[in-house]
Amino acid sequence: MGDADLIVIGAGPAGMSAARRAADCGLSVLILDEQPAPGGQIYRDVDRASALRGDLLGKDFTGGQKLTQRLNHESITHLKGAVVWQIEDQACVSYTQAGQGAVATAKRILLATGALERPMPMPGWTLPGVMTAGAAQILLKQSGIACERAVLVGSGPLLYLIASQMLRAGVPPLALVETQTRQDFARSLRHLGGALRGWPYLLKGLKMLWELRRGQIHRYVGATNIAIEGDQAARAVTFSSGGKTRRIASDNVLLHHGVVPNTQMARSVDIPHHWDNLQSCFVPECDNWGRTAVPAVFIAGDGAGIGGAKAAALAGEIAALAIAHDLDKLTQASRDAAAQPLRAGLHKERAARPFIDTAYPAYPGALSPQDSTIICRCEEVTAGDIRRMAALGCLGPNQTKAFGRAGMGPCQGRYCGLSVTRILSDANGTAPDITGHYRIRPPIKPVTLGEIAGMKNHVTSEEKND
Amino acid sequence: MKPGSNFRELTPMPDTALVDVRFGTQALRLPLGENLAAALLVAGVMPFRRTPVSGAPRGPFCMMGACFDCLVKIDGVTRQACMLTVAEGLEIEMPAAKGDLDG
Numbered sequence: 424m425g426d427a428d429l430i431v432i433g434a435g436p437a438g439m440s441a442a443r444r445a446a447d448c449g450l451s452v453l454i455l456d457e458q459p460a461p462g463g464q465i466y467r468d469v470d471r472a473s474a475l476r477g478d479l480l481g482k483d484f485t486g487g488q489k490l491t492q493r494l495n496h497e498s499i500t501h502l503k504g505a506v507v508w509q510i511e512d513q514a515c516v517s518y519t520q521a522g523q524g525a526v527a528t529a530k531r532i533l534l535a536t537g538a539l540e541r542p543m544p545m546p547g548w549t550l551p552g553v554m555t556a557g558a559a560q561i562l563l564k565q566s567g568i569a570c571e572r573a574v575l576v577g578s579g580p581l582l583y584l585i586a587s588q589m590l591r592a593g594v595p596p597l598a599l600v601e602t603q604t605r606q607d608f609a610r611s612l613r614h615l616g617g618a619l620r621g622w623p624y625l626l627k628g629l630k631m632l633w634e635l636r637r638g639q640i641h642r643y644v645g646a647t648n649i650a651i652e653g654d655q656a657a658r659a660v661t662f663s664s665g666g667k668t669r670r671i672a673s674d675n676v677l678l679h680h681g682v683v684p685n686t687q688m689a690r691s692v693d694i695p696h697h698w699d700n701l702q703s704c705f706v707p708e709c710d711n712w713g714r715t716a717v718p719a720v721f722i723a724g725d726g727a728g729i730g731g732a733k734a735a736a737l738a739g740e741i742a743a744l745a746i747a748h749d750l751d752k753l754t755q756a757s758r759d760a761a762a763q764p765l766r767a768g769l770h771k772e773r774a775a776r777p778f779i780d781t782a783y784p785a786y787p788g789a790l791s792p793q794d795s796t797i798i799c800r801c802e803e804v805t806a807g808d809i810r811r812m813a814a815l816g817c818l819g820p821n822q823t824k825a826f827g828r829a830g831m832g833p834c835q836g837r838y839c840g841l842s843v844t845r846i847l848s849d850a851n852g853t854a855p856d857i858t859g860h861y862r863i864r865p866p867i868k869p870v871t872l873g874e875i876a877g878m879k880n881h882v883t884s885e886e887k888n889d
Numbered sequence: 890m891k892p893g894s895n896f897r898e899l900t901p902m903p904d905t906a907l908v909d910v911r912f913g914t915q916a917l918r919l920p921l922g923e924n925l926a927a928a929l930l931v932a933g934v935m936p937f938r939r940t941p942v943s944g945a946p947r948g949p950f951c952m953m954g955a956c957f958d959c960l961v962k963i964d965g966v967t968r969q970a971c972m973l974t975v976a977e978g979l980e981i982e983m984p985a986a987k988g989d990l991d992g
Contacts (some may be wrong), residue, residue, distance in 0.1 A: 457954055459971065464953050506954075506972075539955055547952055549958075551936045551948035552895065558952035566897045566927040592899050609911060655946050674895045685955070800950075801957060803942040833957035836949075867953075871966060 426880075427453035427500070428750055429743075430516050430529040431506050432688065435463020436732045437724025438535030439490040441739030446498040448747035453527055454494070455505040461491045463537055465732045468565040476567055479591050481534065483627075483732075491738060509865035510692050513719035517865075517878070524874035531719050531746045534689055535739060538725035539684035541704065542838045543577060543789045544796050544806070548678065556679035567592035573675035574660045575747040576649060578603040579783040580624075581679050583631040590638040597673055600649060600662055602680060602786035610794025621775030629750045638866065643669065647788060651676050684726045685872050686724050687837060688864035692717050698855040701780050702729055704841055705792075705860055711766075713742035721746060733770035733816035737765045786855040790845050798846065801832020806846055813850035820844055820861045833869065836861040893933035908977040912961075919975045925953060926971035928960045935972060937961055939986035960984050974983075 428447050431438045440453045464471040466487025473485040481493040491576075502520055506807040509517040515528045517535055547553065556575060558658035562568040569589055573596045574752075586596050618625055635642065640642075643664040650660040652670075659672045683704035686696060694703040694715045697802050706728040713721040723742040724735030741762050748758040792798065794807030804827050819841045823829040828845055830836035840861050848858045909920040912934050919928040926949045929937065933957040938945030939960050952971045959970040962982040970981075 449958050457973065475902075479899075540951065549945065549947065554950050554952070560952060562896070562927055562930070562954040563899075566924055566931075568896050568927055568931055569899055571895050571897055594897055594899070656948075803940060803945070833960070834955065837955045869967075 425514070425528040425530055427451045427527070427529045429453070429531045429533060430455060430514070430527060430744055431533045431535055432456075432516070433463060433535035433537060433724070433736065434461040434494075434501060435465060435535060435537045436459065436487070436490055436536070437705060437726070437735035437739035437742075438533070439494055439739070440736040440862060441533050441723055441743040442501075443493040443496060444740040444743035446745060448743065449752045450743075450747055450750060452499045452501065453734050454501040455507050455516065456501070456503060457506050459504050461494055461501060461503075462487055464561060465537075466490065467561055472564050472567075474775065476563075477850055481588070487732070492738065495590070504784040506868045507688070507763055508718075508868040508870045510688065511865075513692075513717060517635045517870075519859075519868075519870055519874045521687070521690040522874065523612050524870065524876075524878035526878060526880050527530060529763070531721065533713070533739070533742055533746065534687045534720060534722045535724045535735075536688050536726045537735075538729060539685045539837060540679060541681045541683045541785060542798075542840075542842045543678040543680050543786065544792045544839075544842055545649050545651065545678075545786075545789055545799050547653060547657065547676075547795070549797050549803075550651055550653045550657045551655070552653070552657035552674045553651055553676045554676065555582055556585050556677040557682070559675075559677045560588070563588060563592070563810065565715055570596075570675040570677065571688065572605050572669050572673055573677050574598050574600060574673040575677045575679070576600045576646075576660060576662075577678055577786060579681050580631070581682075582778060583628065583635060584598050586640055587631045587634045587638075590634060590640065595640055596637055596677075598671055599635070599645045600643060600660060600664070600671070601644045601652060601786070602646050602649070603783050604645040610784050614778040614781055618775040618778030620771060620852040621773075621778075622776040624779070641802055645845055649786070649788060657716075665873075680789060681780075681783065682725065683728055683841060684728060685837070686726065686860075687835065687863055687867050689715070689720075689726065690860065691865050691867050692720060694722070696860065699728065700706055701777060703785050704729075705844075705855070709743070711736060712745035712755060712762075714745060728772055729777065730769075734769055737769045737772065740764050740770070760796060790842075790847060792842070792846075799836075801828040801839075802830075802832050803831040804839075806842075807844055809846045810850050813847050817847065817861045818851060818853070820847065821859075823847070824861070830861045835863065835867065892977050894931055894933075896927075896930045898931055908975065909979075910975060910979045910981065912981045913983065921975055921977065923975045924952075924971060925961075925979075926969075928935040928975050929970060938983045941987055943983060946985035
């Protein structure tokens with residue numbers, strides 16, 4: 424007996440569309456999501472925010488309501504504010520909701536935990552006033568709060584999106600300090616053919632750049648030696664661009680150089696991962712249905728490799744079809760037939776990715792930071808510390824924990840894992856796949872003893888029978 | 890925008906009730922039901938905490954429950970401010986920092 428046929432973890436585009444497709448196939452679905460409203464980070468609080476500031480956030484955001492509306496189905500239960508901290512025995516999920524610990528079981532689990540900002544360690548990045556660009560966008564979406572006189576630092580389309588939204592909000596950023604170079608752009612051109620199939624993305628990019636130009640937002644490109652100044656809080660950004668050293672005074676510095684899969688939950692159940700060279704991050708291994716080496720666990724969306732919101736929604740549906748077939752609700756022929764148009768859509772959605780990933784690569788200065796830069800924000804371990812550990816014979820990230828507590832703070836390596844792998848790989852001359860990643864152990868989110876002691880089964884089978 | 894805050898509320902909602910919240914010794918009136926980290930930022934609260942390792946100041950970084958830099962202490966439990974909402978009478982403290990535990 425389970426609480427549902429399928430537990431979906433995460434109510435972003437992948438989770439929402441998977442839940443509905445699975446319900447339409449006749450499965451009972453339980454969605455566990457940390458946020459108080461559906462949408463994930465990309466469509467954060469979309470139902471409320473669209474009404475309040477849809478014009479500002481744009482149609483790509485408000486369109487997320489189509490997905491939240493699809494959660495209205497008698498076979499879908501959405502538990503809001505449910506923080507999952509452990510998955511055991513393949514399909515037994517422990518979570519806390521409103522201070523109450525609970526366990527829910529199902530026949531299958533779909534991990535739809537999305538993406539995280541790629542860690543961007545640089546001098547001063549731990550100072551108050553420095554946030555991810557994604558954080559600034561969340562403030563704008565969910566709370567209608569804009570950062571005053573901000574400087575956006577890094578590379579990628581998200582920087583242009585948030586800058587154009589800030590401009591529309593009447594709170595334009597002071598400048599964009601961009602790390603991509605002309606050489607990156609030249610390299611990206613060989614992917615242009617593929618990207619043209621994803622032309623709506625290119626058109627959106629050009630529109631945003633035009634908007635920034637018209638708004639007279641200053642863009643510095645090819646920036647290097649970026650540092651954030653400040654003692655108790657951020658006060659300025661310094662960098663080199665166009666052969667000159669520059670300094671822009673600002674209390675709000677927003678960092679972004681791409682997003683990476685949030686693999687925390689997949690790793691906690693020992694799903695194998697491999698290094699993706701183009702996206703420069705680890706991705707979990709799954710087949711084109713989202714099936715992993717752990718039989719009951721599927722992955723869909725950005726958590727399986729970055730593709731964006733629309734691709735995530737399609738991948739969620741594809742995984743739902745496979746799960747429905749697994750559970751005898753769908754014949755193989757109907758599964759394959761239903762998946763076909765979804766796969767065609769996915770192919771189109773992914774067409775522009777190689778171009779974008781090559782045109783806006785990660786900032787090299789943050790992949791190989793100077794020795795004094797903090798890498799592990801929680802335990803304040805520097806790049807130099809990691810390199811010294813490597814010199815002492817430390818081969819992998821798990822050893823850095825023992826050598827100097829890197830990755831052992833409350834974030835459990837979410838914002839240092841990739842950096843530690845990269846620095847050790849560079850120092851030891853080994854590939855990231857050989858260096859490996861932190862082993863992630865539950866609880867993957869903090870849980871109090873009281874929450875464990877007071878745990879109940881979600882809806883126990885005994886209660887149902889009584 | 891309050892003095893000392895670098896964050897501007899674009900569309901303050903007139904029908905949102907303000908409730909009393911305390912951050913350390915600071916008495917605040919915050920919008921009920923608003924994301925706690927967001928509300929504290931607009932109120933000009935910074936830093937949210939000092940680190941246990943060096944005592945360095947920290948504030949919200951990711952706003953999505955991943956980085957744990959916006960940690961605050963409420964009712965003796967250290968929690969992520971970005972994962973909480975404003976409620977009437979919240980008593981917020983900074984979690985233990987370097988030096989606090991030495992006695």
